[in-house]
Amino acid sequence: MSAQTAAGRARVLLAHAHPDDESCATGGTIARLLSEGAAVTVVTSTQGEQGKIAVPELAHLHVDQDDALGPERARELADAMSALGVTDHRYLGGAGRFRDSGRMGIAANDRPDAFWQADLDEAGAMMAAIIRETRPHAVITYDTNGGYGHPDHIQTHRVAMRGVELAEDADADVAGEPWRVPLVYWTAVPRELIVAELTELAQHADELGLWVDPDPAEYPDGVHDDAEIDVEYDVADVLDLKAAALDRHRTQLTVKGPYWVLASGRGMRIQDREWFIRVRGGHRTSDTYESELIPASVIAAG
Helix, strand or coil, X not given: CCCEECCEECEEEEEECCCCHHHHHHHHHHHHHHHCCCEEEEEECCCCCCCCCCCHHHHHXXXXXXXXXXXXXXXXXXXXXXXXXXXXXXXXXXXXXXXXXXXXXXXXXXXXXXXXXXXXXXXXXXXXXXXXXXXXXXXXXXXXXXXXXXXXXXXXXXXXXXXXXXXXXXXXXXXXXXXXXXXXXXXXXXXHHHHHHHHHHXXXXXXXXXXXXXXXXXXXXXXXXXXXXXXXXXXXXXXXXXXXXXXXXXXXXEEECCXXXXXXXXXXXXXXEEEEEEEECCCCCCCCCECCCXXXXXXXXX
């Protein structure tokens, strides 16, 4: 079913923490929705200033040297947005309003400008204003652990969910008319699939010329049991666009043939499916995954 029906046009907002997260977790979904006529808004919380760097010649951009990674990742993100076809991308609060907090437990978490330190109601109101403006049928973000425990991913989850709450609260001090988001999804990856993918990737590490983490059993990133997942979204028809977007984030990851690998050694085959847990709108009632994100009935409702 197309994201644009006789009932109207689907509207979707995706909230992500850093440049590259949108392509890694939802690149295919974004490209498919856009190809089918949906209105897509991507909101990024930070410019990813604390990230690891996958390209040796750009190592000087690291926070411990020039501390100039943010602008480079912002350029990469703009290129990735172009590759996917996104025309409505925003930084929460404006570019540079919140800084990458780095991994949990490091000193960067405590910087006053770190996203981890953001006031939840203040940042939530910023998200709510975007929600009221764009009036999405669905908001997509991370689970409560942010997928893998990164402070900015956890905070993006919190801010997105608070934004959903405030957007529908008529008494909230937020610009625009109240809007109740009908559907809310969290990104996910089936547990058995990710372990199998990482095992396969490790077997190809030498031929790829990349360091690959050899211990897939401990992989925590957004992993969920099958029973928790509601939607398996087919993105095979836009796989080339997803791969192109991933390839734009060269400071963070390397694309080699059908695989992508982060500077951390984590990665997988570029998947032709993406998975979501529906936390508003009802859990699936069948034994199999659903295939659609936004039913025509939701679009028709407004």
